Amino acid sequence: SLNKIKTLVRSHVGGLFGHIATIKAHEYPDFVKIVEVGPRDGLQNEKEIVPTGVKIQLIDMLSGTGLSVIEATSFVSSKWVPQMSDHTEVLRGIQRAPNVRYPVLTPNMQGFQDAVAAGATEVAVFGSASETFSRKNINCSVDESMLRFKEVITLAKGQHIPVRGYVSCALGCPHEGHIDPSKVAQVAKSLYEMGCYEISLGDTIGVGTPGSMCEMMQTVMKEVPVSALAVHCHDTYGQALPNILTALQMGVRVVDSAVAGLGGCPYAQGSTGNVSTEDVLYMLHGMGIETGVNLAKVVEAGDFICNFLCRKTNSKVAQASSKTL
Amino acid sequence: MSALCIKLQLKGYQLFLHFNLQSCPKCLHLYSHEYPDFVKIVEVGPRDGLQNEKEIVPTGVKIQLIDMLSGTGLSVIEATSFVSSKWVPQMSDHTEVLRGIQRAPNVRYPVLTPNMQGFQDAVAAGATEVAVFGSASETFSRKNINCSVDESMLRFKEVITLAKGQHIPVRGYVSCALGCPHEGHIDPSKVAQVAKSLYEMGCYEISLGDTIGVGTPGSMCEMMQTVMKEVPVSALAVHCHDTYGQALPNILTALQMGVRVVDSAVAGLGGCPYAQGSTGNVSTEDVLYMLHGMGIETGVNLAKVVEAGDFICNFLCRKTNSKVAQASSKTL
Numbered sequence: 001s002l003n004k005i006k007t008l009v010r011s012h013v014g015g016l017f018g019h020i021a022t023i024k025a026h027e028y029p030d031f032v033k034i035v036e037v038g039p040r041d042g043l044q045n046e047k048e049i050v051p052t053g054v055k056i057q058l059i060d061m062l063s064g065t066g067l068s069v070i071e072a073t074s075f076v077s078s079k080w081v082p083q084m085s086d087h088t089e090v091l092r093g094i095q096r097a098p099n100v101r102y103p104v105l106t107p108n109m110q111g112f113q114d115a116v117a118a119g120a121t122e123v124a125v126f127g128s129a130s131e132t133f134s135r136k137n138i139n140c141s142v143d144e145s146m147l148r149f150k151e152v153i154t155l156a157k158g159q160h161i162p163v164r165g166y167v168s169c170a171l172g173c174p175h176e177g178h179i180d181p182s183k184v185a186q187v188a189k190s191l192y193e194m195g196c197y198e199i200s201l202g203d204t205i206g207v208g209t210p211g212s213m214c215e216m217m218q219t220v221m222k223e224v225p226v227s228a229l230a231v232h233c234h235d236t237y238g239q240a241l242p243n244i245l246t247a248l249q250m251g252v253r254v255v256d257s258a259v260a261g262l263g264g265c266p267y268a269q270g271s272t273g274n275v276s277t278e279d280v281l282y283m284l285h286g287m288g289i290e291t292g293v294n295l296a297k298v299v300e301a302g303d304f305i306c307n308f309l310c311r312k313t314n315s316k317v318a319q320a321s322s323k324t325l
Numbered sequence: 326m327s328a329l330c331i332k333l334q335l336k337g338y339q340l341f342l343h344f345n346l347q348s349c350p351k352c353l354h355l356y357s358h359e360y361p362d363f364v365k366i367v368e369v370g371p372r373d374g375l376q377n378e379k380e381i382v383p384t385g386v387k388i389q390l391i392d393m394l395s396g397t398g399l400s401v402i403e404a405t406s407f408v409s410s411k412w413v414p415q416m417s418d419h420t421e422v423l424r425g426i427q428r429a430p431n432v433r434y435p436v437l438t439p440n441m442q443g444f445q446d447a448v449a450a451g452a453t454e455v456a457v458f459g460s461a462s463e464t465f466s467r468k469n470i471n472c473s474v475d476e477s478m479l480r481f482k483e484v485i486t487l488a489k490g491q492h493i494p495v496r497g498y499v500s501c502a503l504g505c506p507h508e509g510h511i512d513p514s515k516v517a518q519v520a521k522s523l524y525e526m527g528c529y530e531i532s533l534g535d536t537i538g539v540g541t542p543g544s545m546c547e548m549m550q551t552v553m554k555e556v557p558v559s560a561l562a563v564h565c566h567d568t569y570g571q572a573l574p575n576i577l578t579a580l581q582m583g584v585r586v587v588d589s590a591v592a593g594l595g596g597c598p599y600a601q602g603s604t605g606n607v608s609t610e611d612v613l614y615m616l617h618g619m620g621i622e623t624g625v626n627l628a629k630v631v632e633a634g635d636f637i638c639n640f641l642c643r644k645t646n647s648k649v650a651q652a653s654s655k656t657l
Contacts, residue, residue: 209618
């Protein structure tokens with residue numbers, strides 16, 4: 001097969017000096033799965049504590065949009081993340097739509113057990129490609145966190161509960177700066193081999209560009225099949241959509257986003273964090289890529305939560321749609 | 326081996342060939358990203374940006390903005406527009422602005438000239454490059470400049486002929502390239518037709534404008550393919566609006582198709598008259614951040630553009646539309 005590749009390259013490189021346009025072949029999937037993280041990653045980074053009833057209503061609205069995965073809450077200690085202290089009430093209070101999954105974050109065994117007791121049927125664990133971020137964020141080294149996650153994953157497997165893995169700081173760290181793609185690949189591989197069905201690569205501070213996204217993805221794809229990879233791009237520097245586009249061109253078919261672009265960036269005060277689901281949908285649908293999600297209904301859910309928070313949406317599509325003359 | 330990537334460095338191009346062997350074991354999926362080594366930024370903030378700002382900006386402030394931009398490394402700064410002040414009051418001080426700016430060496434200062442009168446006034450004020458604005462939408466043309474597309478081409482032909490005679494380069498714009506606020510979908514063949522007319526009349530460069538920002542990589546690709554059959558890609562630029570957040574992925578798509586010239590506005594100045602409260606121009610800072618992050622040179626100093634953006638936003642008492650500028654000013 002290597003010879004086949006060489007022949008292919010030779011025949012195409014030869015054509016390069018003629019009409020370069022002949023090589024163009026951007027491969028986009030027919031379908032992209034959106035993982036909606038607004039109720040968890042979004043609200044977690046909102047300053048105002050949102051009442052349980054409002055969280056439940058938001059999730060119920062999102063359940064009616066066609067989204068197939070909605071990250072509902074996080075079973076972390078309420079001491080660290082007060083916004084998520086009502087995790088049990090939220091998970092028990094939502095109306096679970098058929099064909100929709102509601103993963104919850106479980107950073108450790110305690111969180112996992114509480115989650116299962118509250119009815120969780122899917123969980124997620126959060127690794128980091130940056131040692132410093134790991135220590136500052138969850139108070140232990142990357143290796144120590146992997147041991148914790150292994151416990152959770154082993155227990156989850158035994159109970160047939162799927163586990164999703166996240167790798168934060170995949171394109172840069174607020175403390176360390178540049179992150180070597182090989183470190184991202186190493187953490188992704190560990191989580192995958194431990195049993196995570198999907199690994200979401202997170203540009204935690206939004207510093208990535210199509211250049212660094214491409215390089216990081218190439219390195220990770222040597223260790224984890226692209227069919228098991230997702231991207232979680234933050235829009236702090238406006239780069240989320242071009243980064244997502246780049247990932248799609250490399251074979252990624254799963255994109256994380258948050259309704260209304262909920263959640264800021266704790267490392268750049270006043271700046272945005274999550275890319276908005278509405279803007280991602282607008283791009284994908286415009287490219288003929290199906291998602292199964294109704295954009296207008298997501299805009300409604302975004303309007304609802306932004307009205308409650310008394311702030312403007314971070315979604316440009318929602319902004320433009322509401323004010324089009 | 327699940328994936329293979331070969332990077333080829335060719336003259337003027339960085340070519341990435343990716344082979345993903347996993348998604349289909351029976352065949353090789355070949356896809357490539359071709360990016361230029363250098364992209365020229367055409368800064369349209371002082372004209373397209375300010376033209377769409379409600380508050381009238383004093384001449385001195387406009388001049389100071391342009392002078393600051395002149396020190397950033399930008400090689401093209403669209404300075405003003407010689408339109409009737411009745412229609413565009415913001416640009417009524419066009420002569421004073423063009424005469425008042427300090428022209429940096431290696432920087433060009435094109436100005437809009439919608440007709441002969443505007444062209445003559447521009448030349449009298451010292452213009453050394455001009456631009457004309459065509460439309461791919463008949464309705465937009467009639468509502469915006471009160472004539473059909475064909476009639477506008479006749480006007481532009483007069484301007485271009487005169488400009489050629491005086492060795493003044495002319496840049497052409499095609500608005501509504503990816504959609505029209507009145508007509509909706511615009512056939513790419515119409516865009517190609519207008520672009521071709523402007524090019525054949527003598528415009529050295531044609532900037533394809535997504536006037537209401539509705540384009541996506543899908544429609545951008547389709548439109549570019551059609552236009553590129555009529556106009557060489559080396560003569561094409563993209564002018565993407567960010568009203569629906571699609572500007573950067575659209576620009577990325579255009580770059581992958583060979584475009585090397587991108588229009589943008591400092592601080593994302595200028596709103597969208599068709600979606601009240603929404604943004605218009607893509608911000609120069611965010612474009613630079615993306616290009617530099619990809620190893621593409623522009624010759625422009627991002628930090629200095631951020632400074633110029635801060636200056637004008639302070640004057641306008643409003644937040645920048647650039648996410649890079651926002652994040653840079655508040656990073657803890």
